[in-house]
Amino acid sequence: MAENKEKILEVKNLEVTFKNGKKEFVAVQDANFDLYEGETFSLVGESGSGKTTIGRAILRINPTSKGEILYKGKKINGKLDKETDRWVIRNIQMVFQDPAASLNERATIDYIVSEGLSNFHMYHSDAERHQKVVDALKSVGLLEEHASRYPHEFSGGQRQRIGIARAMVMEPKLLIADEPISALDVSIRAQVLNLLKKFQRETGLTILFIAHDLSVVRYISDRIAVIHKGRIVEMASTQELFKNPLHPYTQSLLSAVPMPDPQIEKNKKLLIYSGMEEDSKTDPRSWQEVLPGHYIYANESEMVEYRNKVTL
Amino acid sequence: MEKKVLLSAKEVEVQFQVRSRVLTAIRRVSLDLLEDETIAIVGESGSGKSVFTKTFTGMLDTNGKVTHGEILFEGEDLLKIKNDQGWEKIRGKKIATVFQDPMTSLNPVKTIGSQISEVIIKHQGKSKEEAKKMAVELMERVGIANAAERYDEYPFMYSGGMRQRIVIAIALACRPKILICDEPTTALDVTIQAQIVQLIKDLSQEYGFTTVYITHDLGVVANVADKVAVMYAGQIVEYGTVEEIFYDPRHPYTWGLLSSLPQLGIKGEDLYAIPGTPPSLFDVIQGDAFAPRNPYAMKIDFEEEPPMFQISETHFAKTWLLDPRAPKVEPPKAIRNLHERILQMIRPEGGYYGGE
Ligand SMILES: Nc1ncnc2c1ncn2[C@@H]1O[C@H](COP(=O)(O)OP(=O)(O)OP(=O)(O)O)[C@@H](O)[C@H]1O
Ligand SMILES: Nc1ncnc2c1ncn2[C@@H]1O[C@H](COP(=O)(O)OP(=O)(O)OP(=O)(O)O)[C@@H](O)[C@H]1O
Ligand SMILES: [Mg+2]
Ligand SMILES: [Mg+2]
Numbered sequence: 001m002a003e004n005k006e007k008i009l010e011v012k013n014l015e016v017t018f019k020n021g022k023k024e025f026v027a028v029q030d031a032n033f034d035l036y037e038g039e040t041f042s043l044v045g046e047s048g049s050g051k052t053t054i055g056r057a058i059l060r061i062n063p064t065s066k067g068e069i070l071y072k073g074k075k076i077n078g079k080l081d082k083e084t085d086r087w088v089i090r091n092i093q094m095v096f097q098d099p100a101a102s103l104n105e106r107a108t109i110d111y112i113v114s115e116g117l118s119n120f121h122m123y124h125s126d127a128e129r130h131q132k133v134v135d136a137l138k139s140v141g142l143l144e145e146h147a148s149r150y151p152h153e154f155s156g157g158q159r160q161r162i163g164i165a166r167a168m169v170m171e172p173k174l175l176i177a178d179e180p181i182s183a184l185d186v187s188i189r190a191q192v193l194n195l196l197k198k199f200q201r202e203t204g205l206t207i208l209f210i211a212h213d214l215s216v217v218r219y220i221s222d223r224i225a226v227i228h229k230g231r232i233v234e235m236a237s238t239q240e241l242f243k244n245p246l247h248p249y250t251q252s253l254l255s256a257v258p259m260p261d262p263q264i265e266k267n268k269k270l271l272i273y274s275g276m277e278e279d280s281k282t283d284p285r286s287w288q289e290v291l292p293g294h295y296i297y298a299n300e301s302e303m304v305e306y307r308n309k310v311t312l
Numbered sequence: 313m314e315k316k317v318l319l320s321a322k323e324v325e326v327q328f329q330v331r332s333r334v335l336t337a338i339r340r341v342s343l344d345l346l347e348d349e350t351i352a353i354v355g356e357s358g359s360g361k362s363v364f365t366k367t368f369t370g371m372l373d374t375n376g377k378v379t380h381g382e383i384l385f386e387g388e389d390l391l392k393i394k395n396d397q398g399w400e401k402i403r404g405k406k407i408a409t410v411f412q413d414p415m416t417s418l419n420p421v422k423t424i425g426s427q428i429s430e431v432i433i434k435h436q437g438k439s440k441e442e443a444k445k446m447a448v449e450l451m452e453r454v455g456i457a458n459a460a461e462r463y464d465e466y467p468f469m470y471s472g473g474m475r476q477r478i479v480i481a482i483a484l485a486c487r488p489k490i491l492i493c494d495e496p497t498t499a500l501d502v503t504i505q506a507q508i509v510q511l512i513k514d515l516s517q518e519y520g521f522t523t524v525y526i527t528h529d530l531g532v533v534a535n536v537a538d539k540v541a542v543m544y545a546g547q548i549v550e551y552g553t554v555e556e557i558f559y560d561p562r563h564p565y566t567w568g569l570l571s572s573l574p575q576l577g578i579k580g581e582d583l584y585a586i587p588g589t590p591p592s593l594f595d596v597i598q599g600d601a602f603a604p605r606n607p608y609a610m611k612i613d614f615e616e617e618p619p620m621f622q623i624s625e626t627h628f629a630k631t632w633l634l635d636p637r638a639p640k641v642e643p644p645k646a647i648r649n650l651h652e653r654i655l656q657m658i659r660p661e662g663g664y665y666g667g668e
Contacts, residue, residue: 018469020465020469045501046501046504047471047472047473048470048471048473048474049501052472098413098472101415143589145592149330153328153330155357155358155362156412156413157358158358179472184528186528186530186572186573188357189528189572190574190577190583190584190585190586193574193577194582194585212502213502214502214664215664216574218579219579219583220574238579252503253502253503254664255664256502256503256506257575257664258529258531258532258535259531259534259575259654259658259664260530260531260534260570260573260650261534261558261650261651261654262535262554262555262558263555264651264658265531265534266534266535268506270503270506270507273503
């Protein structure tokens with residue numbers, strides 16, 4: 001399905017390094033993936049694995065130390081001219097992980113949601129601007145009366161929806177949704193997931209979905225990449241990944257998915273993944289295709305084992 | 313064996329002054345916390361979970377006030393405490409909270425380690441060196457790798473999930489009687505979440521504290537909870553043991569919550585979502601607050617507030633459907649036989665698989 005679609009974003013050999021005094025920390029290394037127009041691609045992995053860092057690198061908030069990011073074939077990392085910069089900001093929006101920290105506490109919701117509209121003059125009259133804000137608020141399940149209120153008057157989940165409204169009002173082509181629903185209760189989660197799907201059906205929106213819960217990811221994504229300590233260790237279509245979860249880290253994530261069933265949860269066994277020895281000299285690991293479209297970070301001896309395990 | 317009541321909230325009402333208007337966030341809620349028990353509070357965003365539990369520690373925003381009720385704890389009505397000095401003896405020391413948003417609890421300009429040590433010095437009277445050692449241990453315990461090295465780093469250098477683990481470490485450093493966890497693991501990956509949940513369970517056994525666990529994740533609820541309280545529009549609408557709530561839910565709102573789980577979602581189809589939005593809390597609510605969104609609503613739901621009906625010794629629900637005069641209604645198909653359906657989604661060797 002994905003093959004005949006156009007690539008909207010290409011991430012090639014991406015590396016992001018943080019410098020802290022003399023210490024250098026490579027938060028993301030050798031990340032390779034493409035996003036196809038209209039698909040939902042999910043990045044899952046544990047806390048600190050570099051998911052947000054990748055999202056922020058695409059948005060140009062984090063500088064990259066190696067590799068390339070292409071949007072519609074055009075390089076968007078590193079130094080950009082003003083026009084390209086605006087083009088990127090206009091078309092790629094992000095819903096931030098931390099709803100409280102990402103909203104200006106002194107501004108009204110009306111102002112927050114329409115800031116991007118103002119920057120890009122996306123309306124003809126103030127009435128039109130306000131209408132867009134109200135529509136965006138309603139589309140995320142908030143009320144018109146909320147427009148005149150301030151962020152601190154809202155609960156955590158309500159604030160997250162304001163963040164989604166702020167992104168969607170810009171009608172972006174690519175949405176980076178950084179854990180957009182983990183702060184929400186299940187019923188709103190369902191609404192927001194349906195909402196993202198609806199936006200996608202209607203506008204062909206491409207979504208980079210960042211999450212840590214594979215049950216949510218299974219439901220929403222076309223393809224999934226599993227990231228561990230800054231490195232993508234497995235990538236496949238959703239169906240394939242759930243059918244043949246090969247990497248022990250993927251298996252450990254699957255074992256941890258919370259199930260809404262007290263009997264099962266109270267007897268649950270976690271598969272803990274504590275990393276694998278790297279024998280980089282004799283049998284180094286690399287990014288390999290185990291089945292068409294199913295990639296895994298493995299060395300030759302592991303590949304033999306993985307090939308034996310897959311069921312077609 | 314009867315467990316002792318540790319804290320008893322009675323008819324608590326909370327109102328916020330929002331410019332010239334009054335918002336009633338908590339509408340006469342009563343709840344007992346028993347010793348050595350984990351109670352989970354679930355419910356829609358804005359239903360009042362955080363506000364309700366904040367009344368236990370006097371942490372309401374300045375525009376908010378408890379306008380009715382009492383909260384009995386160790387023979388004292390906490391609502392009689394008038395100033396921060398009075399609260400100092402309770403807050404952090406006896407009742408500690410881990411908040412939803414780690415950045416509100418961490419000081420951005422102080423190192424992670426010093427923030428943990430500070431609490432240990434203040435509440436346990438340890439020396440600086442001892443406190444540092446304990447802090448590093450706690451950091452390790454909540455899953456921070458290279459804890460000693462990362463002791464001197466600042467919050468911005470930690471990922472969202474790591475920050476939250478630090479906040480948990482700080483709360484545990486107080487050795488509280490009641491630990492309120494306000495969505496402590498929503499920002500964490502499922503693996504660490506499962507480990508933290510286990511850690512909190514282990515520590516609560518070890519030290520014998522009561523846990524109030526606020527979460528949106530019914531999977532986590534299934535794991536941690538002995539009892540579950542379901543909140544809607546500022547009230548508890550259903551209360552029971554964790555088995556009663558998952559296997560025999562009675563309130564249509566609880567049915568809706570369970571039905572909308574992504575685990576039960578079928579790919580390519582919309583997830584079930586409870587229709588409509590919760591009522592504006594500025595308005596006086598007539599009848600059952602859930603009525604406009606309730607597919608089973610009857611005439612009386614729009615007119616009169618339902619009482620708490622008792623189903624078993626431990627199970628209560630506030631819906632007119634339980635009135636003997638009401639027609640008999642089955643819960644939606646999606647959540648009947650929940651246990652059998654979920655069994656089909658997991659691999660025999662353990663782990664989620666999602667069914668076909
Ligand atoms: N500004 C920064 N300076 C130094 N290190 C940083 C900075 N931002 C992130 N890091 C580090 O980079 C790593 C990846 O962080 P990132 O926020 O991308 O993780 P994440 O996968 O989004 O985790 P979570 O699920 O907890 O949000 C972490 O080890 C973090 O400490
Ligand atoms: N300082 C405040 N001023 C006005 N209204 C407030 C204030 N704090 C909370 N509220 C309102 O009180 C209600 C309950 O909020 P609360 O934070 O308890 O929700 P919650 O159930 O914890 O939601 P979430 O799951 O999103 O965290 C909400 O309608 C909220 O808008
Ligand atoms: Mg993140
Ligand atoms: Mg809350």
